[in-house]
Amino acid sequence: MKINMAHGSGGKASAELMKDIFGKYFNNDVLSRMEDAAVLQINGKIAFSTDTFVVNPIFFKGGDIGKLSVCGTVNDLLMMGAEPRYLTAGFILEEGLDTNELETIVASMAKTASEAGVYIVAGDTKVIEGIGGLYINTSGIGLIPDGRDISSANLSEGDVIIVSGNLGEHHACILSARIGIENHIHSDCGILEPITHALFENEIKVKAMRDVTRGGLGTVLNEFAEASGCSIEIEEDSIPVSQEVRGFSDILGLDPLYMANEGKMIFVVSNEDADKALHIIKQTEMGKDASIIAKVRQGKGVIMKTHLGGSRAVDMLYGEGLPRIC
Amino acid sequence: MKINMAHGSGGKASAELMKDIFGKYFNNDVLSRMEDAAVLQINGKIAFSTDTFVVNPIFFKGGDIGKLSVCGTVNDLLMMGAEPRYLTAGFILEEGLDTNELETIVASMAKTASEAGVYIVAGDTKVIEGIGGLYINTSGIGLIPDGRDISSANLSEGDVIIVSGNLGEHHACILSARIGIENHIHSDCGILEPITHALFENEIKVKAMRDVTRGGLGTVLNEFAEASGCSIEIEEDSIPVSQEVRGFSDILGLDPLYMANEGKMIFVVSNEDADKALHIIKQTEMGKDASIIAKVRQGKGVIMKTHLGGSRAVDMLYGEGLPRIC
Incomplete structure (x- = not known):
């Protein structure tokens, strides 16, 4: 099946896409509530980051845009000394994208998230005119343990x-x-x-x-x-x-x-x-x-x-x- | 000036775009550190949400894609009973986008964020081939005061x-x-x-x-x-x-x-x-x-x-x- 405008309408076609592809791979207690936002308990210092992935081709040797979209934001959180915990995923799908390709990418995201120990707790999907492309934004929250002070402003002579x-x-x-x-x-x-x-x-x-x-x-x-x-x-x-x-x-x-x-x-x-x-x-x-x-x-x-x-x-x-x- | 591929390279052209447009309007202590992620102190229950905005035309009566991108995620947080606090902004710019249009949209986001009492604490910009279009993802964190229990599963007979x-x-x-x-x-x-x-x-x-x-x-x-x-x-x-x-x-x-x-x-x-x-x-x-x-x-x-x-x-x-x- 190919993605079409109905998949971005917010109606039944969107809901079916959610259930058949996203729900199948991103299954967790928070996401399955299908609310407007994930509800989480947080105590302490966090890192909060966002990154958008537009790589073309979407499949390449060593990965795909799905794996990349999880690695990128998880790495940004790690670089602040944080322990990555929660991700959101925002998809822009171009009309004509093959749903088998989308499913492969979503499965790759889920696998990478699982390896990284993060949960995808909220998501969004839009459809635009195009030629079967795909863009993914991920935003993430990580917990920073006490005592970590990582900053690009910390360098001093001799380091x-x-x-x-x-x-x-x-x-x-x-x-x-x-x-x-x-x-x-x-x-x-x-x-x-x-x-x-x-x-x-x-x-x-x-x-x-x-x-x-x-x-x-x-x-x-x-x-x-x-x-x-x-x-x-x-x-x-x-x-x-x-x-x-x-x-x-x-x-x-x-x-x-x-x-x-x-x-x-x-x-x-x-x-x-x-x-x-x-x-x-x-x-x-x-x-x-x-x-x-x-x-x-x-x-x-x-x-x-x-x-x-x-x-x-x-x-x-x-x-x-x-x-x-x- | 028109957006070109160099603005998405992560190098000097990207940095100039950050400084001249995003830095000018999204100025706050957290963002100005220019780290891989914002560092925030959070204690309690939060709502965490994401939304991508692909509206076309990007300017319309009553708003623009920038205003919309802040309202959309802020509203999602409000709908969980949360007090919206922090947003990330992820931009996909198409080649050929006029930087004056981009600046107008970024200014509109900043104005709307200020009215909503939220800070844009992290961002990302990518450039893709295209015809001057623009897509924005915002993800947000809001704080949920104690005692609020808002859920689409709460309805009962007579409500x-x-x-x-x-x-x-x-x-x-x-x-x-x-x-x-x-x-x-x-x-x-x-x-x-x-x-x-x-x-x-x-x-x-x-x-x-x-x-x-x-x-x-x-x-x-x-x-x-x-x-x-x-x-x-x-x-x-x-x-x-x-x-x-x-x-x-x-x-x-x-x-x-x-x-x-x-x-x-x-x-x-x-x-x-x-x-x-x-x-x-x-x-x-x-x-x-x-x-x-x-x-x-x-x-x-x-x-x-x-x-x-x-x-x-x-x-x-x-x-x-x-x-x-x-």
Whole structure:
């Protein structure tokens, strides 16, 4: 069956779609009440975040827009030191979308949510004119345990910045699909909880964390430098990139420093904690390619010490003429 | 200036758009930290809701998609008896959207949020291929005071259902714009807080509330009847519709019972509270056309006592062949 305008009318066709697809996979006590809003009991500090997902194609190597939509918001909550708990899901369906595709994506969201330990407690679906596309917004609430103070404004001179793994995989995967290049590059789309869990369990004092998504590492480092009023000095040779992504980006003239990821993060610790933190996350499957990439200095902006021994300023990404990749 | 792909890249062009438009209007302490998520202190029961807005045209008589996007989620929170506090805003911008239009819409959201007493604490913007369109998701958190128990499952025999005013205005307004009919019908797009405030301040025991949006009154009454396992008997002559909307819908063969609204609600009280509740909300500007429209009976489904003295079953809306109106 194809999605049509009746599915967005709020009437019986909408209700059937809810029951047959969303209700089948997002089944929980809160959602099944079908009220205007979920009612939840919360006590303490929370993180509250939103993200919209417009990736095209909606299915790709390593994931799909459903998995991505859960990972993205869950990761944003994790990056504030929170334990993700509740998500909402807002769908925009284009007319002509195959309901089998929608069901596969909803099932993928449910599976990813279950793995992340979050409940989808409220949702909304609209239908627009189009050619079978699909966009998903997720918003999330996570609980922040007492004593966690994670902020991009916390960096100070001497701190060390660690990246959790190889860069550029999501970007290279989506771009390959869009321009029709055959390769084996998979999106890194995933939930960063194994890494944050390992850090907190081992009592590493994390000062700042951020997932490295749109805009890439270069952009996140600039945001950190600006928020903390300091300079960041990055070592070119320390930036982890797989051989396949390196080859792909060399051919297309892309810089992994600005390529998007969906399962990578950086975090900042004091110099004393750096080796221990690196050792700990390298024990996790997700963090096995982690690397110390940068140090925090006095000053402003991001400077790269290049392979050849020179220095160059690393600006934020301006924008891209290439097809959108997230 | 027109929106282009660079504005969605997560780099400098995105950051400039944030600063020049979103930062200018959505300025508050939480948002200005520019972290991955807002950090908030919450204690107690909350309502958590999401809604996506795809109305076309994005500007219409009585409002715009920005105003609508705040009213919609704020109203969903109000309908659970909550005091709305925090919103997130997720934008999907189509390439070619004029940034002046975007700014007008963002300003409208900020004004409406301020009137509703809510803060926009987190946001996200994506850019997609298109022809200058715009879609907005808002998700919201509201605090539920102790002792409130509002649920569509609370109806029991003898209860009375009151609608807050004339039906069909949003639907007629948007449809007029889409099919090019000139008239003076304005959308009722607005925040229902004056009505909920009046009810709670006067200690009316509200059993259930719902805003009457997509699907119209007929659909909401069916949802209530099903959730509570009862029948609802509606009086045709009691349904408030303005003369202009009545004329418009007669010409097009539309039934106000299924037309969408964006500033109307129904609520359910016991028979003893009905006259007092009606009197109270009729004192508010927003509720001046309120009317007792239905009674709760044993049985199932929704029955209408018609103008001519007959009875007919009122089903949910199935779907519509007409242009989408919300």
